[in-house]
Amino acid sequence: MKLTFDAETESFRQTFVDWLEANMPPEAATTERPSSTADLPQWARDWQRTQFDAGWLVPGNPPEYGGQNATLIQQFIHNEVLATRHVADSFNPQALGIIVPSILTFGTEEQKERWAIPILRGELTAALGMSEPNAGSDLAGLRTKAVLDGEEFVLNGQKVWTSGAHDADVILTFVRTDPDAPKHKGISCILVPTDTEGVTRRPFGSYISPEDLDFNEVFFDDARVPAENLLGPLNAGWKVANGSLGHERAMLWLNYSAALDRFVDEFRNAVAGTDAADDDRLVDWYGSVAIDAQAVKLLGYRTLAKTRRGMIPTEQSILKLFSSESNQDAHARAIEELGALGLDHETLSGPFRHLHLDGYMNSWFDGYLRTFAGTIAGGTSEIQRNIVAERVLGMPR
Amino acid sequence: MDFELDEDQIALQSAAAEILQKECPPSLLRAVIDGKGVDDDLWQTLVGLDWPALAIDPDAGGSGATAVELGLVIEQLGYVADPTPFLATATQFAPVIEASSDAEQRRRFLGPIATGGTGTLAVAGPTGRWDPADPPVSAERTSGGVRLSGRASFVIDGDRADEIAVLAATDSGPLAVVVPRADATVTREPAFDLTMHVTTVDLTGVTVPDDRVLAVDDPTAAFTAALESAVTGLSLMTVGACQRAFDMALAYTKERHQFDVPIGSFQALKHKAVDMYTLIERARALGLFAALCIAEGDPRRPLAAAMAKAAAGDAQHLVFKHTVQFFGGIGFTWENDLHLYLRRAKAAELIFGGAAHHRAIVGRHVLSGADL
Structure with missing residues (x-):
């Protein structure tokens, strides 16, 4: 147990920081704002490509996939630098974080060439088609079906919450291929190009604004996709899904931690010059958020250390739950503490911060609304609690 | 940050868990509470394992481990609701003495801990605030020593510590003084934790020689x-x-x-x-x-x-x-x-x-x- 990493690791950090400072696009070049999580303005494509070519996009990958075969600890340092500086490596995060790793893990060489590399280079963008109107927390209950007809799969059904689908070139779609098998065993995973006939994407506004268009409904009406687009074995989609969500989970906490750290900083800035420090109630609450932020970091470091030593990091299971709820409570309290000043609400078209992926909310209220993504998406807090209770604490189902 | 225990630390943690759960079962706590048993054997076991002096410098007779190892043992002590004077000795008394710049003083007061010596610290007054800027005890210099006056409250294990580290205010700034418990008037107060010794320590009229004033620049x-x-x-x-x-x-x-x-x-x-x-x-x-x-x-x-x-x-x-x-x-x-x-x-x-x-x-x- 030590407060610092070894010199070799710190020197790796410096190498990346130096590279980042020399190669990040300047703020003036990044003013065109991405309109969804699959919309890449030219500057964002260029930025991703720059990282890809230099082996800094996914350092753990081999060079042909944008990396440098970095060790786990080096991958962590890379992520930590980006997270603490709030710099996004990709503005199509679900592609880089979930879809590409799934293709690299489960795909054929042809699929890696056809899809993974162009996505990594920022030439193509991707969306993730998992949830359906009746398959949310119970994801394995999904009903969109695909039937093999000769050399093609024929898809029918509907997805929803498909972030960025209207801007994406391809959707990694989870479909039912064996309606008679137990529900986890009849699912497959198919790469569906969005220009396929019979695929309709309909973006809808979030409660932040009718112009905040990231969510989509995606309809499949006899959409025909080449059989070679099947990712992984037929009916092994649940394995791909779990693999997808498992990728980089050891480091996802860095984003949660960065969000809480950012809150701590931003609230401090918001009350700078006021007599907030004299308000015992406010100080008590703010202290509690700072403690949460530090605890998330410590539990995260602990999961990293355990992963490195081949131990099972059980703390990992509570990091999303704990940090997302803490962040949500913090934002709710912040608005209330700010009183009438908390009413301030600029428009969505306002300026956003340099290279931030999600630091573009323009009011504390927007910030609060966005925290519900953390407690709903990727497994609701309630489902997370059930999972931790059963798998970590061994409570009966 | 490498935030995980190394093999030695894990071994210490499991040894502490195993030994303490065996040596300090609920039946022992109940015997102590009922006045039908004492925790002396448990304390001697802890001393025999060198745990009270675990984080004390070897030059002063300790084992030279760190606050992390000590913390691991303490967590396991908490798991069994340790009834002994461990916590006050190792985490309240010892750190005060460690601040002394006088090696002889450190040896004198820390050395006994390795063989079962105990200590505590007195800072709080009757309102229950542990504020070193406002100690409840005062002192005045006399020829060859200091005379104390005042009463410290909520002193943990004050009734069974061999030595009590006291922060005492004087006209020319505070002093850190080590008082033999035998010289103080100590009262154990009722507390809902029935194995925790919460005491009031009356120091009025107690005089200690100069060599019991710790050599610290900023007490x-x-x-x-x-x-x-x-x-x-x-x-x-x-x-x-x-x-x-x-x-x-x-x-x-x-x-x-x-x-x-x-x-x-x-x-x-x-x-x-x-x-x-x-x-x-x-x-x-x-x-x-x-x-x-x-x-x-x-x-x-x-x-x-x-x-x-x-x-x-x-x-x-x-x-x-x-x-x-x-x-x-x-x-x-x-x-x-x-x-x-x-x-x-x-x-x-x-x-x-x-x-x-x-x-x-x-x-x-x-x-x-x-x-x-």
């Missing part, structure tokens, strides 16, 4: 630093006590059946269990971080200690109410052992400043721009 700073060790120790003891209560309640949800199913299958209990688990892990991580900051002399140690104590307080609050609730009527009985551990966890919250006090320290620190 207030020395006691402030010692309180950080004390708070860290108490936090980890709370974590251990909370873990014990949680383990008991969790096991019960798997055994107890109602409506033909184990009660642990109910979501209402699962969600509460996860909330307890989360707050215990949060407190443990912050407690170990504070110990690590102490071990490495990191400047964040005051902030880390305050975070640890606040988090321990948050954990015990939830663990107390949920675990009793999990047991239902059985948890309401004297016979059930749960309350033995909950008493320790709640008592720990009430000494050396509670969660709210420490959250305020953290809040002001961070609001003024302190780095985490």
Whole structure:
């Protein structure tokens, strides 16, 4: 147990920081704002490509996939630098974080060439088609079906919450291929190009604004996709899904931690010059958020250390739950503490911060609304609690 | 940060867990509470294992491990609601003495700890605030010594410590003085933690020779630093006590059946269990971080200690109410052992400043721009 990493690791950090400072696009070049999580303005494509070519996009990958075969600890340092500086490596995060790793893990060489590399280079963008109107927390209950007809799969059904689908070139779609098998065993995973006939994407506004268009409904009406687009074995989609969500989970906490750290900083800035420090109630609450932020970091470091030593990091299971709820409570309290000043609400078209992926909310209220993504998406807090209770604490189902 | 225990630390942790659960069962706590037994054998076992002097410098007769190793043992002591004078000796008394720049003084007062010597510290007054800037005891220089006046409250183990480290105000600034317990008038006060010795120490009229005045440049700073060790120790003891209560309640949800199913299958209990688990892990991580900051002399140690104590307080609050609730009527009985551990966890919250006090320290620190 030590407060610092070894010199070799710190020197790796410096190498990346130096590279980042020399190669990040300047703020003036990044003013065109991405309109969804699959919309890449030219500057964002260029930025991703720059990282890809230099082996800094996914350092753990081999060079042909944008990396440098970095060790786990080096991958962590890379992520930590980006997270603490709030710099996004990709503005199509679900592609880089979930879809590409799934293709690299489960795909054929042809699929890696056809899809993974162009996505990594920022030439193509991707969306993730998992949830359906009746398959949310119970994801394995999904009903969109695909039937093999000769050399093609024929898809029918509907997805929803498909972030960025209207801007994406391809959707990694989870479909039912064996309606008679137990529900986890009849699912497959198919790469569906969005220009396929019979695929309709309909973006809808979030409660932040009718112009905040990231969510989509995606309809499949006899959409025909080449059989070679099947990712992984037929009916092994649940394995791909779990693999997808498992990728980089050891480091996802860095984003949660960065969000809480950012809150701590931003609230401090918001009350700078006021007599907030004299308000015992406010100080008590703010202290509690700072403690949460530090605890998330410590539990995260602990999961990293355990992963490195081949131990099972059980703390990992509570990091999303704990940090997302803490962040949500913090934002709710912040608005209330700010009183009438908390009413301030600029428009969505306002300026956003340099290279931030999600630091573009323009009011504390927007910030609060966005925290519900953390407690709903990727497994609701309630489902997370059930999972931790059963798998970590061994409570009966 | 490498925030995981190494092999030696894990070995120490499991040895401590195994030995303490064997040597300090609930039956021992009950015997001590009923006045039918004493904890002397347990204390001798701890001394035999060199644990009270674990983090003391070898030059002063200690084992030379760090605050992290000490913290691991303390968490396990919390798990058994340790009735001995361990915590006060190792985390309250020893850190004050360590501030002395006089090697002979350090040997004199720390050396005995390795062979069973005990100590504590006296800083709080009758209002229960541990503020080294405002000690309840004063002193005046006499020929060849200092004469003390005043009464210190909430001194842990004051009735069974060999030595008491006292912060005493004088006209020319405070002094750190080591008083033999035999010279003080000590009263054990009633407290709901029935194995914790909470005492009042009357020092009026006690005179100690000059060689019992510690060689420290800034006695207030020395006691402030010692309180950080004390708070860290108490936090980890709370974590251990909370873990014990949680383990008991969790096991019960798997055994107890109602409506033909184990009660642990109910979501209402699962969600509460996860909330307890989360707050215990949060407190443990912050407690170990504070110990690590102490071990490495990191400047964040005051902030880390305050975070640890606040988090321990948050954990015990939830663990107390949920675990009793999990047991239902059985948890309401004297016979059930749960309350033995909950008493320790709640008592720990009430000494050396509670969660709210420490959250305020953290809040002001961070609001003024302190780095985490």
